[in-house]
Structure formats: structure tokens, C-alpha cells
Amino acid sequence: xxxxxxxxxxxxxxxxxxxxxxxxxxxxxxxxxxxxxxxxxxxxxxxxxxxxxxxxxxxxxxxxxxxxxxxxxxxxxxxxxxxxxxxxxxxxxxxxxxxxxxxxxxxxxxxxxxxxxxxxxxxxxxxxxxxxxxxxxxxxxxxxxxxxxxxxxxxxxxxxxxxxxxxxxxxxxxxxxxxxxxxxxxxxxxxxxxxxxxxxxxxxxxxxxxxxxxxxxxxxxxxxxxxxxxxxxxxxxxxxxxxxxxxxxxxxxxxxxxxxxxxxxxxxxxxxxxxxxxxxxxxxxxxxxxxxxxxxxxxxxxxxxxxxxxxxxxxxxxxxxxxxxxxxxxxxxxxxxxxxxxxxxxxxxxxxxxxxxxxxxxxxxxxxxxxxxxxxxxxxxxxxxxxxxxxxxxxxxxxxxxxxxxxxxxxxxxxxxxxxxxxxxxxxxxxxxxxxxxxxxxxxxxxxxxxxxxxxxxxxxxxxxxxxxxxxxxxxxxxxxxxxxxxxxxxxxxxxxxxxxxxxxxxxxxxxxxxxxxxxxxxxxxxxxxxxxxxxxxxxxxxxxxxxxxxxxxxxxxxxxxxxxxxxxxxxxxxxxxxxxxxxxxxxxxxxxxxxxxxxxxxxxxxxxxxxxxxxxxxxxxxxxxxxxxxxxxxxxxxxxxxxxxxxxxxxxxxxxxxxxxxxxxxxxxxxxxxxxxxxxxxxxxxxxxxxxxxxxxxxxxxxxxxxxxxxxxxxxxxxxxxxxxxxxx
Numbered sequence: 001x002x003x004x005x006x007x008x009x010x011x012x013x014x015x016x017x018x019x020x021x022x023x024x025x026x027x028x029x030x031x032x033x034x035x036x037x038x039x040x041x042x043x044x045x046x047x048x049x050x051x052x053x054x055x056x057x058x059x060x061x062x063x064x065x066x067x068x069x070x071x072x073x074x075x076x077x078x079x080x081x082x083x084x085x086x087x088x089x090x091x092x093x094x095x096x097x098x099x100x101x102x103x104x105x106x107x108x109x110x111x112x113x114x115x116x117x118x119x120x121x122x123x124x125x126x127x128x129x130x131x132x133x134x135x136x137x138x139x140x141x142x143x144x145x146x147x148x149x150x151x152x153x154x155x156x157x158x159x160x161x162x163x164x165x166x167x168x169x170x171x172x173x174x175x176x177x178x179x180x181x182x183x184x185x186x187x188x189x190x191x192x193x194x195x196x197x198x199x200x201x202x203x204x205x206x207x208x209x210x211x212x213x214x215x216x217x218x219x220x221x222x223x224x225x226x227x228x229x230x231x232x233x234x235x236x237x238x239x240x241x242x243x244x245x246x247x248x249x250x251x252x253x254x255x256x257x258x259x260x261x262x263x264x265x266x267x268x269x270x271x272x273x274x275x276x277x278x279x280x281x282x283x284x285x286x287x288x289x290x291x292x293x294x295x296x297x298x299x300x301x302x303x304x305x306x307x308x309x310x311x312x313x314x315x316x317x318x319x320x321x322x323x324x325x326x327x328x329x330x331x332x333x334x335x336x337x338x339x340x341x342x343x344x345x346x347x348x349x350x351x352x353x354x355x356x357x358x359x360x361x362x363x364x365x366x367x368x369x370x371x372x373x374x375x376x377x378x379x380x381x382x383x384x385x386x387x388x389x390x391x392x393x394x395x396x397x398x399x400x401x402x403x404x405x406x407x408x409x410x411x412x413x414x415x416x417x418x419x420x421x422x423x424x425x426x427x428x429x430x431x432x433x434x435x436x437x438x439x440x441x442x443x444x445x446x447x448x449x450x451x452x453x454x455x456x457x458x459x460x461x462x463x464x465x466x467x468x469x470x471x472x473x474x475x476x477x478x479x480x481x482x483x484x485x486x487x488x489x490x491x492x493x494x495x496x497x498x499x500x501x502x503x504x505x506x507x508x509x510x511x512x513x514x515x516x517x518x519x520x521x522x523x524x525x526x527x528x529x530x531x532x533x534x535x536x537x538x539x540x541x542x543x544x545x546x547x548x549x550x551x552x553x554x555x556x557x558x559x560x561x562x563x564x565x566x567x568x569x570x571x572x573x574x575x576x577x578x579x580x581x582x583x584x585x586x587x588x589x590x591x592x593x594x595x596x597x598x599x600x601x602x603x604x605x606x607x608x609x610x611x612x613x614x615x616x617x618x619x620x621x622x623x624x625x626x627x628x629x630x631x632x633x634x635x636x637x638x639x640x641x642x643x644x645x646x647x648x649x650x651x652x653x654x655x656x657x658x659x660x661x662x663x664x665x666x667x668x669x670x671x672x673x674x675x676x677x678x679x680x681x682x683x684x685x686x687x688x689x690x691x692x693x694x695x696x697x698x699x700x701x702x703x704x705x706x707x708x709x710x711x712x713x714x715x716x717x718x719x720x721x722x723x724x725x726x727x728x729x730x
Contacts, residue, residue, distance in 0.1 A: 006234050009046045013054045014143060016043060020058055051150035052234040055120065055139040056203075060147075064140060064199035070133040077215050079110060079126040079158065080288060082274065082298040083702050088256070091275050092249050094297050098277045100247075101224055102255050103212060103240035104263055105272035105298055108162030109191040111135070111209060113145065115155040115217075120147050125195065135194050141203035142194065144210060146234040155217035157230065159210050159238065163190045164267040167206040175205075184333060186269050212238040212274075222278045239263070242278055256299065272300040289669060289722050292702065303364040305374055306332040312357050313344065315454045315479070319492030320574065323453065323460060323479040325350060327361070327373050334365045342371035347449060347462065347477040354378075449479055458483035491517060493572060497525050501578060501674070502570035503559045507552040515541065525570075525631060528556060529638050561640045564590040571632065574618040578674055579689050582681050583608055590644040592636060599623045609661050609686050609694060656727055658684035663691050665708055666701030668721045683728060691716060699724045 019036050022029050029036075040058065047053045053060070085091065110126035123139050125132040139145050142161060149155070163171070168186035175183060183189040193205035214226040224242045231237045239262050241255055256273050263270045276296030277283045283295035308329040315323045325344040332339055342363060344350050355361075359378035366372045452459055461480045466473055481489065494513045498505040505528070516522045521534050531538065532553060539549050562570075565581040576584075587608060588594040600623075605616040622628050662685050668676045676699070677687035688695055691710040698711040698718045711718055719727070 004231075005046070006050060006052060006232060007236075009043065009050060009052060010054060010144070010234055010236060012039060012043045012046065013057050016040060016058045017056060017143075047148075050234070051118070051148065052146050053148040054143070054234060055145045055147040056141070056143050057147070060140070064203060065137045066198045066200075067137050068197065070135065070195060070197070072127075072131055073122065073124045073134050074131050075112065075124075075127075075129070077156075078129050078288075079112060079132070080129050081292045082276075082296045083292050083294070084272075084298045084300050086300050086302060088249055088253055088299070091252060091297060091299055092247075094275065095243075095246060095252075097246055098282060099222075099243055099245075099279060100275050101240050101242050101278045102252075102259060103274045103276070104238050104259055104268065104270045105274045105300075106160035106162050106210060106212065106238060107185075107187050107269040107271040108160040109187070109194055111159060111161045111194065112215070113139075113157045113159070113209075113211075115149060115151065115157075118149055118152050120145070133195060138194055138196065138199045138202045141199045141205075142207045142209050144208050144236050149233040151217070151233060153217055156215040157211045157217075157235070158213040158215055159235075160212060161190050161194045161207050161209050162186065162269055163193070163205065163207055165269050166267045168269075171205065184337065208236075210238045210268075211235050212240075221280055223276065223280060223283070224278055239268075260301075272298055274298050287722060289720075292669075294720075294722075303366055304334065305362040305364050306334055307377070308332045308361050308363055310355060310357055310359050310361050313350070313355070313449070314341070315450055317453060317455050317481050317486055317488040317492070319489055319496055319572065321480050321482060321486070321489055322463075323450075323481055325449070325479070327355070329361055329363065329373075332363060334363075334371070337365075339363065339365065339371045342373050344373065347479055348475065350449070351477070453481035453483060453486060453488075455488035456481065456483050456486040458486065487517070494522065494525070496572055497570050498528070498559075502566055503562060504566065505559045506555045507548070508555075512543075526635055526638065529560070531556065560638060561642060563642050564588075564592060564595075564644070567592065567636075567639065567641060568595075571622070571628070573622045575615045576619070579610070579677060579687050580615065582677075583610070583686060585644060586681075586686075590641075592641060596623075596632070610688050610690065610692075655683050655729065657697075660696035661686045661688045661694055662697045662699060663688040663695050663707060663711075664699045664701065665711075666704040668699060668701035668724075679728075697724075 016036070016039055019029065019031055019039075043057070044059050047057065047059060112122075112124050112126070112132065113120060114122040114124075120136075120139060122134060123136045123145070124134050127133060139147065163186040165186065168183075168189060171189065172182050175189065183192075189205065190207055193202050193207050196202045196205075211227070211230050213223065214230065218226045218229055220226050220229070224240065227237050227240065239259060241259070247255070259273055260270070262268075274296060277286070283293075286294040288294055308331075310327055310329050312328050314326045314328050316326065317323050325346070327342050327344050329340060329342075344355065353373065353376040355373070355376055359376050361373055362375040362377060364372050364374050450460060458481050461482055463478050463480050465476050465478075467476070468474070483489075491510065491514055494508075494517065495510050497503055498508040498513070508528070513522070516531070516538075519534070519537070521527060521531065535549060535553075538544055538552075539546055564585040565578070568576055568581040568584060569578070584595060588598065599619060602620070605611045605619055606613060623632070657680070662680045664673065664676050664680070664687070671679065680687040691698060691707045691714065693714055695711070695714070695716045698707060698716050699721060700708055700711075700718050701721055708718065710716075
């Protein structure tokens with residue numbers, strides 16, 4: 001089949017630019033002047049015939065401009081994102097009976113092009129969706145953008161500026177980012193390149209533009225037809241597929257795989273696939289949130305796994321006495337960031353994966369945010385290492401290789417684990433299989449978790465909890481330091497006390513608190529309010545001065561005016577956070593005295609929404625401690641506890657959510673989790689932490705978790721953020 005003539009034009013443009021680069025920059029032309037001139041004349045004739053000219057066409061003599069700054073531009077139609085999912089089942093449910101379009105999700109920077117009377121008049125970045133930066137000066141340096149098109153009406157095109165995978169590998173060897181380090185990925189390099197002030201510098205980055213949508217222009221009723229017309233104007237349109245009926249899950253999975261293979265074969269950087277409704281009128285009827293349009297979903301591929309090696313486990317006491325394990329492993333680059341540590345949660349997690357220093361790991365960044373250890377590639381070595389005991393570091397690599405061979409051999413049935421081998425030849429492979437059950441837990445403690453607190457040396461204790469999860473008993477073991485004077489625990493307690501959600505004392509960072517505790521000026525929380533006795537010494541401390549001291553002291557004084565919720569959170573009663581403190585404030589009218597009186601009369605807190613037996617016991621046990629009682633009473637004498645706004649609560653009774661329990665899952669733009677819970681509370685509702693039969697509504701935002709499945713099981717009504725805000729009168 002003959003290649004479309006507009007594709008010939010685009011490819012001829014790129015071909016001549018390569019020849020120009022060879023001649024002028026590399027001094028190594030690959031074609032003669034006669035060949036170049038003939039192709040040049042062919043391109044000029046094509047441009048004249050089609051009425052299309054690419055911005056980087058060699059027939060243009062305009063140079064590469066330089067600007068002093070990037071001006072701002074407002075997007076009349078916001079350039080919002082799409083809700084994300086990693087579930088093909090979600091895509092099937094979203095598809096419904098509508099015709100859908102599957103398209104590559106390019107991994108670059110979104111750019112908007114505006115044409116008037118057939119000429120490109122503006123190119124701009126997406127920015128925050130509402131406002132972007134004008135990058136028109138760089139369009140000659142980006143391939144794939146027509147400067148002239150045979151379409152006279154207004155046309156607004158959106159697409160992605162990206163750098164092909166093979167080009168990025170070549171460029172990263174010579175280019176450095178603003179920190180003087182090689183670029184981590186093509187997306188960062190593309191984003192930085194299109195925003196350069198010097199178009200000549202942008203040209204060297206080999207940035208390519210590929211359109212994926214038409215915001216304005218053409219009268220077609222489907223997105224696919226509009227994209228097809230872009231191809232006739234000289235654009236290289238992002239690869240897509242259109243369904244002509246409802247697809248099965250298998251067909252959908254096959255389509256996604258085909259798009260992935262196309263991207264890999266053509267060096268196109270992608271991080272997923274986009275599904276949108278093809279019918280434009282139906283898409284517009286779906287509406288939008290403040291963050292994303294609701295006519296599509298972005299299917300993100302599963303988190304990539306990267307192999308590393310566990311070097312050691314770092315143990316840090318928390319303010320509750322629990323000692324938290326963190327894996328320290330060889331650095332790996334994930335999503336443009338160097339990652340070398342991840343939480344190991346608890347002893348159970350470590351034991352189930354069989355983690356020991358030196359083993360090979362598979363690590364990921366879950367949802368591209370949280371580093372996580374997914375698997376231990378040397379899981380079978382756990383019993384052998386436990387029995388052998390500690391291995392000198394200089395022999396560790398050799399030892400692990402030997403153990404891998406042994407583990408593989410034994411897994412094939414060479415040893416029955418009871419000092420009996422099937423033949424004499426197998427004995428050499430199973431030297432360390434002998435008595436592999438003996439002393440395993442004892443040696444596990446010596447080799448994996450510390451017998452003494454890393455901070456104070458106090459003997460550690462293994463605490464076991466049992467819970468029923470999905471009908472199955474789940475046992476979780478955690479490591480504790482029971483020394484109440486452990487310096488690290490004490491520091492963490494002070495950090496919590498001054499934090500924003502508690503007493504909110506700005507200026508008392510962890511480093512500053514550590515210095516003040518080390519000087520012997522802070523023994524309990526009340527000492528913070530007597531720090532003026534040490535003003536002269538503090539002023540002379542490194543990083544301080546008269547001004548810094550005054551700012552700190554003003555923040556301390558300001559914290560004396562606080563609320564029921566902040567004061568309760570500052571007490572650090574286990575499991576009392578924002579949600580529980582608000583519920584208690586509402587129950588006891590914001591009165592600390594009323595709350596304390598309820599505790600004294602053995603009030604059953606389980607009668608409150610989301611208050612279980614454990615939380616009820618935590619409250620009563622906390623008040624049984626004499627030291628805690630003293631803190632509770634003495635600190636109040638220094639405080640002014642603000643009363644809740646009764647009128648605001650009364651006003652909230654006039655909305656449909658008053659008195660109900662509402663739970664949130666996923667991200668609800670533009671709120672943080674604390675922010676949306678505060679919004680729920682302001683409506684006179686209770687912001688629940690988990691879905692139960694007492695939940696009245698679940699607000700389901702972006703990246704919803706397991707709460708959505710639980711809500712469906714219990715037939716709890718599910719609201720989108722837009723539906724919630726509309727019912728709330730916004």
C-alpha cells in the first residue's frame with residue numbers, strides 16, 4: 001500500500017534535517033549535494049501542493065529564537081487529567097455499552113497548539129491545567145508540529161512532547177540536569193527541553209510532538225474522526241484503536257498488549273493506556289471534577305519491579321515503643337528517583353519473606369509513590385542461614401551462592417531434612433541442611449532483629465496480636481522497647497506533641513528538639529513553656545539568634561490557645577487522631593472536663609461510631625497511668641481551650657449529611673484526606689475511618705482502595721466527589 005503523501009512530507013522533512021546535521025554539525029555528509037538538492041526541491045513542491053509545512057522544515061530560513069522568559073497563558077478549556085486505575089475490570093465496568101477508544105498514554109509533557117487561519121499562533125504547556133506557559137518560540141526545535149495547515153478555522157490540538165527511548169539513551173550520556181547529574185528519564189528531559197528559553201538548545205534534545213486530542217475545530221461527532229483528520233494535516237497521531245461493540249475483558253487485555261508492543265517496536269515512551277468514550281456529545285455529558293474529566297480512565301501498567309540486594313535492616317524506635325524495621329538496599333532508579341530504603345512493616349512481614357542481609361530483592365514504587373519490598377528472590381535460603389548463624393561479610397557473597405545451589409538441590413528432593421541423604425554424593429550439597437530446625441528462631445533474632453533497643457540497649461520484646469481478616473486469623477508480630485526513658489522514644493513523642501495537627505509549634509523541628517533535650521532543658525512537655533529561662537543560651541546556639549528565638553517563643557505562646565481536638569491529639573493516646581478526636585469533641589461538646597468525667601465513670605466508648613474495643617481500652621488504660629494524669633491536668637492550666645462554634649454546627653443540620661457517617665476512599669481533589677474529613681465534619685456528619693454496616697455514604701475518589709469493595713458488599717451508597725459536593729450545596 002502506498003504511503004499517504006502527508007506522511008511522505010513529514011518523513012522527508014526529518015530526513016533532510018538529518019542530512020543537514022551530518023553536513024553542518026558532524027562534518028560527515030552521507031549523501032551528495034545533488035541528492036540533497038533534489039530531495040529539498042521535492043519537499044518544497046510537496047509543501048506547496050498540500051499547503052502543509054512543518055515547523056522544523058529545512059525550506060524555512062528563520063533561525064532559532066531566544067526569549068527572556070516564558071509568558072503565561074490561560075486555557076479556556078482546562079487541560080485536566082483522567083482518573084487512574086490499574087484494574088482491567090475497572091475499564092470493563094467503565095466501558096458500559098459505549099463505543100470506546102484505546103490510546104497510548106505517552107510519557108512526556110502535555111502541549112497545546114492553537115491554529116488560526118491555517119497558521120500556528122501559539123504553543124503552550126499544560127501547566128496546572130488552568131494556566132500554562134507559552135513555548136511558541138521552541139516549535140521550530142520540535143519535530144511533528146506543522147506551522148501551516150490547509151484548515152482556515154480555529155483549531156486547538158493537544159498532544160505530548162516526548163523523547164523517543166533510543167534518543168534518550170544517547171542524550172543522557174552527555175546532558176546533565178540542573179543538579180549536575182544525568183537525567184533520570186526521558187519525561188524529565190522532555191519537560192525541561194520544551195521550556196528552554198533558547199530554541200537552539202531545545203533543538204539538540206530531539207523532542208517529538210504527537211497529538212492525542214482536538215479541543216476545538218472540525219465538526220465531526222467522534223474523537224477518532226477528528227484524530228483521523230489531524231493525520232491529513234501532517235500530524236503523526238498517537239496510536240489508537242476504536243471498538244465497534246462492547247469488548248470482553250480478554251479482548252480488552254489483547255488490545256492493551258497490542259498497543260504496548262507497538263510502542264516498544266517504535267521506541268515510543270509510554271506509561272499506560274488511555275480509555276475514553278469516542279462519542280463527543282456523550283463525553284461532554286459525563287462532566288468533570290476539579291482534577292479530571294470523567295469521560296475516560298488512564299490505565300496504568302503494574303508497578304515495575306527492580307532487583308536489588310538487601311544490605312541491612314535499620315531499626316528505629318517510635319514514640320509508642322515499637323521498633324520499626326526499614327530495609328536498606330542497593331540503590332535502584334525507579335520512576336526517575338533513586339530508591340534505597342523501604343519500610344518492612346513488622347517482624348511477620350520479614351519472616352514471611354524470609355529476609356536476611358545479603359538476599360536479593362524485588363522492589364517497586366507502589367502507585368509510583370511508596371517504595372516497597374515485593375519479593376525475596378533468595379527466600380529458600382532462610383532456614384539455611386538461620387542454622388548456620390552469622391557469616392563474615394567478606395565471605396557473604398560466596399556463602400550465598402553456595403546456599404542457592406544447596407537450596408535448589410534440596411528442593412528437588414535430595415534431602416529429607418532429618419540428617420538423612422539419599423546417597424553419599426548428596427551429602428556435600430547439604431552440609432547446612434543438618435538439623436535445620438534446631439535453634440532457628442534463636443539465630444533469627446541474632447541475625448535479623450536486635451535483642452536490644454538500637455537507641456538505649458534495653459532488651460527488646462516481641463509483641464503478638466491476633467485479628468480475624470476475611471474469616472482467617474492473622475497473627476502479626478512486632479518488636480518493642482519497653483524502656484520509658486528511651487531517648488529516641490522521648491524525642492519522637494516531643495516531635496508529635498509540637499506537630500501541626502497537635503500543638504502546632506512552628507520552629508521546633510526534630511533537630512532543634514534533639515538539641516534542647518540534649519542540653520537537659522526538656523524533660524516533659526510543660527518544659528516547652530518555660531524555655532524562656534534558657535533564652536540567653538538558646539540565642540547563642542548554632543542556627544539561632546535573637547530573631548529566631550523571638551519567632552520560636554511567639555509560636556510557643558500562640559500554641560497556648562488550642563482546641564479540644566489538638567489537645568487530645570497532643571496527649572498521644574494510641575489510635576486517637578483527627579477523626580477520633582473530632583468524634584469525641586462532638587460527643588462531649590468540646591469540654592475536656594466532660595470527657596475526663598466520662599473516663600472516670602468508665603464510659604463505654606464503643607457506642608461511638610468507629611470506636612472499637614481496642615480504642616476503648618486504649619483511652620482507659622492511658623488515664624490509669626499516673627504520669628499521664630499529671631500531664632493531662634497540669635498542661636491544661638497553661639492552655640486556653642477554645643470552645644467549638646455551636647452556631648456553625650447548628651447551621652450544618654440543614655444539609656442532607658447531618659448526623660450521618662461518611663467514609664472517604666481515594667483522593668478527592670482539591671482536598672487532602674484531613675481536609676475532606678474536615679469538610680465532612682463541618683456538615684455535621686461523622687468522618688468514618690472504615691466502611692461498616694453503619695456507614696451511610698462512601699465518597700469514592702481517584703485511586704480508590706479496598707473500601708470500595710467493602711461498600712459494595714454491604715450495599716453502602718457510593719458517591720463521586722462531584723455528587724457529594726452537589727448534595728452539600730457547592
